[in-house]
Amino acid sequence: MTQTRLVEVRQNVLKHNDVLARQLRIRFQEAGVFVASFVSSPGSGKTAFLEKTLTMLRPNYRIAALVGDLATANDAARLSRAEVPVKQIETGTICHLEAQMVENALGDWDLNELDCLFIENVGNLVCPSSYDLGEALRVVLMSTTEGEDKPRKYPTIFNTADVAVITKMDLATAVEFDLKTARASIQAVRPGMKVFEVSSKTGAGMDEWRQFLQSQFVAKAETLLLETV
Amino acid sequence: MTQTRLVEVRQNVLKHNDVLARQLRIRFQEAGVFVASFVSSPGSGKTAFLEKTLTMLRPNYRIAALVGDLATANDAARLSRAEVPVKQIETGTICHLEAQMVENALGDWDLNELDCLFIENVGNLVCPSSYDLGEALRVVLMSTTEGEDKPRKYPTIFNTADVAVITKMDLATAVEFDLKTARASIQAVRPGMKVFEVSSKTGAGMDEWRQFLQSQFVAKAETLLLETV
Numbered sequence: 001m002t003q004t005r006l007v008e009v010r011q012n013v014l015k016h017n018d019v020l021a022r023q024l025r026i027r028f029q030e031a032g033v034f035v036a037s038f039v040s041s042p043g044s045g046k047t048a049f050l051e052k053t054l055t056m057l058r059p060n061y062r063i064a065a066l067v068g069d070l071a072t073a074n075d076a077a078r079l080s081r082a083e084v085p086v087k088q089i090e091t092g093t094i095c096h097l098e099a100q101m102v103e104n105a106l107g108d109w110d111l112n113e114l115d116c117l118f119i120e121n122v123g124n125l126v127c128p129s130s131y132d133l134g135e136a137l138r139v140v141l142m143s144t145t146e147g148e149d150k151p152r153k154y155p156t157i158f159n160t161a162d163v164a165v166i167t168k169m170d171l172a173t174a175v176e177f178d179l180k181t182a183r184a185s186i187q188a189v190r191p192g193m194k195v196f197e198v199s200s201k202t203g204a205g206m207d208e209w210r211q212f213l214q215s216q217f218v219a220k221a222e223t224l225l226l227e228t229v
Numbered sequence: 230m231t232q233t234r235l236v237e238v239r240q241n242v243l244k245h246n247d248v249l250a251r252q253l254r255i256r257f258q259e260a261g262v263f264v265a266s267f268v269s270s271p272g273s274g275k276t277a278f279l280e281k282t283l284t285m286l287r288p289n290y291r292i293a294a295l296v297g298d299l300a301t302a303n304d305a306a307r308l309s310r311a312e313v314p315v316k317q318i319e320t321g322t323i324c325h326l327e328a329q330m331v332e333n334a335l336g337d338w339d340l341n342e343l344d345c346l347f348i349e350n351v352g353n354l355v356c357p358s359s360y361d362l363g364e365a366l367r368v369v370l371m372s373t374t375e376g377e378d379k380p381r382k383y384p385t386i387f388n389t390a391d392v393a394v395i396t397k398m399d400l401a402t403a404v405e406f407d408l409k410t411a412r413a414s415i416q417a418v419r420p421g422m423k424v425f426e427v428s429s430k431t432g433a434g435m436d437e438w439r440q441f442l443q444s445q446f447v448a449k450a451e452t453l454l455l456e457t458v
Binding site: 005009012041042043044069070071072074093095122123124125126127130142143145146147149150152153154155156168171174175 | 234238241270271272273298299300301303322324351352353354355356359371372374375376378379381382383384385397400403404
């Protein structure tokens with residue numbers, strides 16, 4: 001009985017989130033801002049990867065970031081080193097970001113002044129999967145130190161993501177990470193998924209990632225152009 | 230409105246879980262079985278640490294384990310190498326174990342035949358914190374590869390745990406893990422918390438961990454003795 005009511009109420013919350021996310025997506029599209037979100041376990045290197053991404057894109061694009069955590073503004077402080085606008089969202093006891101939190105955090109930012117917005121979700125491989133944030137691209141990260149089987153163990157998050165990034169490749173040998181098994185694990189859950197292999201420390205793989213992001217910006221600009229014709 | 234109802238229903242679920250957990254705790258006490266649960270991020274080394282713990286205790290104690298995951302029975306398969314009874318709990322899309330799942334999984338196991346039961350929760354640093362499983366000891370694990378700040382970022386899980394274990398100490402140097410900062414981060418959230426530093430790979434720190442567990446068994450046996458006097 002209680003469980004049935006919980007499912008009902010949860011469905012209402014998700015429905016409410018979907019409506020808000022749809023509005024956000026339209027707002028992002030109208031302002032011409034490309035939005036990518038990052039999801040992963042705690043400690044898989046989201047913030048380091050995001051800092052590297054921001055620093056890499058900053059010379060050519062107007063970018064900003066939102067970062068979610070239960071507590072602390074540590075990540076916003078770290079990301080501010082990339083010298084782009086960053087806001088921290090503290091979720092308290094909530095294990096994921098919601099569209100409403102993103103909308104509130106945007107506050108008085110003028111989206112027309114941005115080319116790209118990155119959203120770093122709370123470190124969690126379960127909860128964020130159900131919450132659309134209005135993003136154009138959802139990126140799931142897994143680090144070599146976590147082992148190869150995470151996609152099979154947490155299939156939903158890999159199924160709701162668009163691309164996967166394997167981080168901490170510099171540690172692959174030290175932790176005896178088997179890339180082939182990891183790739184097979186991703187493909188078993190999400191056949192055809194594009195996978196990047198990177199190291200935020202050494203910079204390996206970052207160029208391919210940058211090229212992919214830029215192709216996404218171009219694809220988006222072309223879509224906008226078509227829509228206005 | 231919807232949010233208020235969600236909080237209400239969630240409180241009912243938690244209350245229901247607390248009642249069941251209390252019943253489980255009494256059942257465990259009456260059978261004289263010591264129950265410890267492990268919580269951590271995905272990929273922080275819970276299963277490897279548990280396998281090592283089971284193998285270490287097996288010659289002297291009658292032990293069993295329950296392992297939770299969203300999907301796959303990989304962990305149960307890994308743990309079966311320790312040659313103790315193991316059951317996998319698949320939670321589907323639920324991000325934590327609940328007392329009801331533990332009760333169901335116990336099934337026809339005769340608790341009187343056990344000295345110790347280990348429960349490995351779903352890999353998640355948020356959700357499991359609210360769910361009492363009737364355990365006598367809750368162990369929170371964090372790996373050196375996750376960085377030093379996890380306790381400050383996920384304070385609730387550290388607050389609801391009894392002891393902390395820092396895993397993958399063999400990788401500490403490679404990932405430039407600062408033990409002092411990590412210990413300060415734990416103490417800031419949970420002053421006085423006992424912390425173990427281990428490597429399931431090299432076996433470092435495992436002896437101290439074994440001695441601690443054995444002291445817990447003795448303390449428990451003495452309590453039982455006092456209760457029956």
